Amino acid sequence: MSPCSAGSAMRNTTRLRGQVCPRTLRVAGFALSTVAACRWAVTTAFLSWRPSAGSLPSARRGVSEVASRHRFIASEAGHIPNYKGDFQPDEEEQLVQQKLRDHQATAPRLDAATEVRTLVEYNHGWGVMSTNSGSMPGYPSGSVVGFAPDEKGRPLMVFSSMSDHTQDLKKDSRCSITIAAKEFKGAADGRANLIGEATPIESEEERKAAREIYLKKHPKAFWIDFGDFTWYRLEVKQVRFVGGFARAGAISGKDWASAQPDPISAFAGGVAAHMNKDHRSSTVAMVRNYVGIDVDDAEIVSVDSLGMFLQVTRTPKDSDQSQQYKIRLPFIRKLNDRKDAHSVIVEMSQASAEFIPEK
Structure with missing residues (x-):
């Protein structure tokens, strides 16, 4: 697909969205949030966000408290298979699934603002901006744009005066940008929709700072100095934010500005790639040891200071059909730097050596 056709496809996606302004601007993130919420309605779900250990006075927060800060719809078992209709697994398989649900319900993970801030910080630097079309009043317009977040998580962008979205912003600064996780492959992966107002940076000093930040994310962006x-x-x-099936919510602008990205995620891609290529059997063994279920395969999708998200493949007993879903594998202690990441994963791998599958 060419860049132009890709952009067109993404524009069409934005037309499925709901309103950001009185003229009904829809963007992809909210539509996907609705899908997640519908799945939540038919799963064992509750209003909460799973905080990191010690970060909140209670592991489960009340609806009123969540609504006042981070609104988050979540099902801890959102990625775990739910059997419907006449078919039901045997008693042994039901016990395995319940064991997995119980484990996932207490697995530490980043708080909402940190997780989403991390997603935006380590994204590849491209998103879909939705504006109110100036040439077709009342309709949304979508454009693929480059960005780089500043220290407050605000996307910094540089636009040509000839671009449609630039002309749109001159008439109405209200817009949004939809950003997917770097490892995004489908509905089970995270994405965020940042809503606000995009305005020109007036200060020369701030423009210089923006240029420096942008070039770190886009080192080959030679066009940024064009007149x-x-x-x-x-x-x-x-x-x-949509974190996958049955996980969706919202973060206020104030909380977003104070959130910081997880430091471990900055180099997590290399850790995951190394483990997936050279030590895949050790990851399977860690799932068997620490989560307590038998899996055929386990691929590390992402790594943060509190644990890893894995895509596991598992074939239930007396079944010839495998299942794939995401699970959380917590670390035995919080990681602070690259050295910690190496030592903790090695320690967990060694402790799980007896669970390595036979070749």
Whole structure:
């Protein structure tokens, strides 16, 4: 698919969205949030967000408290198979699934703002911006744009005066940008929709700072110094987030500005790639040891300071059909740096050596 056709496809996606302004601007993130919420309605779900150990006074927060800060719809078993209709697994398989649900319900994970801030920080630097179309009033317009977040998580962008989205912003600064996780492959992966107002950066000092930040994310962006390009910054009012099936919510602009990305995730891609290529059997063994279920395969999808998300493949007993879903594998202690990541994974691998599958 060419860049132009890709952009067109993404524009069509944005037309499925709901309103950001009185003229009904829809963007992909909210539509996907609705899908997640529908799945939540038919699964064992509750309003909560799984905090990191000690970060909140209670592991499960009340609806009113969540609504006042991070609104999050979550099912701890959202990625675990749910059997429907006449077919039901045998008693042994039901016990295995319940064991997995119980484990996942207490597995430490990043708080909402940190997880989403991490997603945006370590994204590849491209997203879909939705604006109110100036040429077709009342309709949304979508464009693939480059960005780099500043220290407050505000996307910094540089636009040509000839671009449609630049002309749209001159008439109405209200917009949003939808950003997917770097490892995004489908509905089970995270994405965020940042909603706010994008306005030109007026200060020369701030423009220089924006240029420096942008080039770290896009080192080959030679066009940023062209005379008809203008620096923009999105002042975030709200962030809508979908973390996969049955996990969706919102973060206020104030909380977003104070959130910081997880430091371990900065180099997590290399850790995951190494483990998946050279030590895949050790990951399977760790699932068997620490989660307590038998799996055929386990691929590390992401790594943070509190644990890993894995895509596991498992074939239930007396079945010839395998299942794939995501699970959380917590670390035995919080990671602070690259050295910690190496030592903890080695320690967990060694402790799980007896569970390595036979070849």
